[in-house]
Structures are given as C-alpha cells and as structure tokens.
Amino acid sequence: MEVSTNGTTWTDISGFANSIEVSGGERQIGEAYTFDGDTALLTSGKREPVEVTVRVVYTEGTSEPFEVVRAAYEDGSSVYVRWSPKGGSAGNFQFTTAAGLVSSLTYPAGEVGGDPVMVEFTVKTPGISKSVVA
Amino acid sequence: MRRKQKIYRALTLLWHTADGRYVAPGEAVSLEHLNDEEIATLIAMNAIEEVKRCRRRPVRSA
Numbered sequence: 689m690e691v692s693t694n695g696t697t698w699t700d701i702s703g704f705a706n707s708i709e710v711s712g713g714e715r716q717i718g719e720a721y722t723f724d725g726d727t728a729l730l731t732s733g734k735r736e737p738v739e740v741t742v743r744v745v746y747t748e749g750t751s752e753p754f755e756v757v758r759a760a761y762e763d764g765s766s767v768y769v770r771w772s773p774k775g776g777s778a779g780n781f782q783f784t785t786a787a788g789l790v791s792s793l794t795y796p797a798g799e800v801g802g803d804p805v806m807v808e809f810t811v812k813t814p815g816i817s818k819s820v821v822a
Numbered sequence: 823m824r825r826k827q828k829i830y831r832a833l834t835l836l837w838h839t840a841d842g843r844y845v846a847p848g849e850a851v852s853l854e855h856l857n858d859e860e861i862a863t864l865i866a867m868n869a870i871e872e873v874k875r876c877r878r879r880p881v882r883s884a
Binding site: 776777778779782784817818819820821822 | 832834835836837838839844845851853856860861863864867869870
C-alpha cells in the first residue's frame with residue numbers, strides 16, 4: 689500500500705497501515721415507469737466519489753504516513769492512495785485512486801496502555817482505476 | 823550467444839515496477855526484470871502479448 693502527493697512518487701506505507709475500507713462510488717441511475725411493460729426503464733448517470741479510509745500507526749517521521757497526510761489535510765492538497773491486495777508481485781492487480789482530498793483525519797488519541805496509537809484518514813476521490821503489476 | 827530480446831505489448835493498464843511508471847494499453851514494454859513464470863502469468867491473464875517481429879522479405883525489383 690502506498691501514498692503519493694503527486695501521483696508519480698510513491699511512499700510505501702505497508703509497514704504502517706493495517707486496514708483499508710472503500711465506500712461510495714454509487715452510479716446514479718434514473719428510473720421511469722411507462723404504461724407498457726412490467727419493469728422500469730433505467731438510465732445511467734455518473735458515479736459518485738469514492739471514499740477510501742486507511743488506518744495507520746501514529747508516527748512522527750516527516751515522510752511517514754501520518755505527517756504526509758496531515759500536511760495534505762491541513763493544506764487541502766491532493767493525495768493518492770494505491771494498494772495491491774495480493775501483495776504487489778507481477779500479475780497482481782493494483783488499485784489506484786485518482787487525485788483525492790483528505791476529507792477527515794483523526795489526530796492521535798487514546799488511553800494509557802501498551803497498544804500503539806492508531807490514526808485514521810479518509811481520502812475522497814473521483815474514482816479508482818485498476819492496473820496489473822508488471 | 824546473444825539472447826533474443828522479446829518485446830511485449832500491454833493489453834491492459836500496467837504498473838511497470840522497474841521503470842516506476844504506468845504503461846498504457848497498446849504500448850510496447852520491456853519485461854527483462856521478470857522471470858519466465860511471471861511473464862507466462864501475465865500472458866495467461868491477457869495483460870500482455872508478445873510482439874512477433876516479421877522477417878523482412880528481400881525486395882525484388884520489377
């Protein structure tokens with residue numbers, strides 16, 4: 689799993705991230721019923737933005753995910769996320785978001801204890817494209 | 823003995839790990855960094871095809 693602020697240089701965050709959730713992206717579909725026929729006529733509209741939520745371990749290095757995403761969140765600048773579910777070897781699929789914006793970021797919080805502090809960020813992006821790793 | 827260099831053409835959007843760039847469908851791509859098994863997997867999934875060079879026929883003057 690990697691993030692980028694320009695779509696060209698990617699930072700590997702596999703050592704920090706432990707979950708990714710994707711939601712949204714519904715295609716707007718219109719419907720109309722006519723006197724004839726039993727079913728609706730459907731028309732295809734555009735797809736809504738997709739939201740990608742990633743959980744990472746909180747760390748303070750400048751090129752590490754929390755700092756990179758925090759800067760983009762506070763600036764309102766672009767972030768790209770991409771991930772390869774099967775591991776990123778040749779032949780595996782890879783999913784890459786289009787340039788997105790950080791819509792939410794949880795700042796570090798928690799109770800006293802031994803668990804590492806986790807933070808979560810959500811990137812809202814127009815779409816996700818699939819490619820094959822070669 | 824010189825090893826024949828095979829050229830492949832992308833049939834789908836590829837992420838080329840050696841060059842660090844996307845390869846669009848239809849573009850020629852060199853896959854020297856992959857072993858034969860990996861190339862066979864990509865061909866089996868219709869992600870690439872081998873570009874077969876045709877032999878040039880000697881031109882005959884009329």
